[in-house]
Amino acid sequence: MARPRQALLTRERIVEAAAALIDAEGLDACSMRRLATELGVQGPSLYNHFATKAEIVDAVAEAVVAQVDISVFRGNDWREGLRLWAKSYHGVLCAHPNIVPVLATGPGRRPAGLAMAEAVYGALIEAGWSRARATHIGALMRYLITGSAIGSFALGFEADPELYDRFPHLHRAHELAAHRDAVDEGAFELGLDLLINSLSDRYDQGVRR
């Protein structure tokens, strides 16, 4: 086949297919040849639309971050804005866990990521936090959100109970997987509560840097 009358590929279609493939089968399954097959096309054709594979994966990451709701900073107290944003971010990452390593590792040049940083940092600055502290708080929230999304704590303990024979306190650790939601969500919510409440206390006491 040479150039078709109607283009078979667009950047948008490629990103959509890549996102679906990563969601369904993981980052490793998303090879150029496989992705092309999914789109009914030969592997190298993708290079007419993206220069490298990394650009495609980056675009998927960008599309995921763009789903986070940053409108919550408008019309809400900084505390409530932070909480709602964190929950939205957390929810989006939980819905697309396979892309999280890309988000957590890579640099932040993506527009949606910058827009998010602007919203978070801006809200904190406008609330009166010092620049240094606002930066710390933004970084800290990122640590909690990406840290909780990148690997389930509950699933980290395998089903084989014999593994835990030598560790008396872990003798029921293999049961954690069955309560994955309660464990992982509970830990995230606890962290969010503790961080925002104690920041709120400091703020109310006038300690804003």
Place this chain on the structure above:
Amino acid sequence: MARPRQALLTRERIVEAAAALIDAEGLDACSMRRLATELGVQGPSLYNHFATKAEIVDAVAEAVVAQVDISVFRGNDWREGLRLWAKSYHGVLCAHPNIVPVLATGPGRRPAGLAMAEAVYGALIEAGWSRARATHIGALMRYLITGSAIGSFALGFEADPELYDRFPHLHRAHELAAHRDAVDEGAFELGLDLLINSLSDRYDQGVRR
């Protein structure tokens, strides 16, 4: 060459070389052929000592986790134990950043990781925290520690100032990289302080579940 009089490889030597290679040039540089070259050997020879590449990388991760000081839970209050352990863990991950994605993503079947979980969870249980809460606290600490180690927040903003033209609050974000330590360490320490202090408050008020 057939079987040499003195074995050229041992599991230990392989893990050491892999750790050095990962530290120096990153996970991607650590291919079987490259690692073998580093050891003066042909690629497939490694399979006489490890079944897969994943086993080698896992052994490197295990060796890194084993460096974390879990003795601090003995002879210290749970608060102080938690703080000292977290700092040790954080320090070890900062010293070997390239292996962090493996630790953060993979399951926790490694002995050193289990021993660490046992120490943390045991200390919290013995202090009187409920099993569910102790699990949450352990997970939460892991989120903070791996989240902060997997990607620098400060380095996430590239040097090109023009990127930030559209984001008024970020107009100096490119300067963050120069203060990387203050930013990343400051955020981690802030998180640690906030979490442990607020857990301590709850504990002192008798809220232990």
Place this chain on the structure above:
DNA sequence: TGCTTAAACTAGCGGCGTAAGTTTTTACAC
């Protein structure tokens, strides 16, 4: 109409993890 560019193709390079089979040495049973 003719020229340039775009978007598909095929062929192929070097690298990857790993399987299979070979050679030689070591370790141990008789």
Place this chain on the structure above:
DNA sequence: GTGTAAAAACTTACGCCGCTAGTTTAAGCA
């Protein structure tokens, strides 16, 4: 001592990977 099995290196090779180069044909425009 000798025969045998296992161990630890080797070579070769398979199928995948990201990506490059060159080809073909259609689209868009002067």
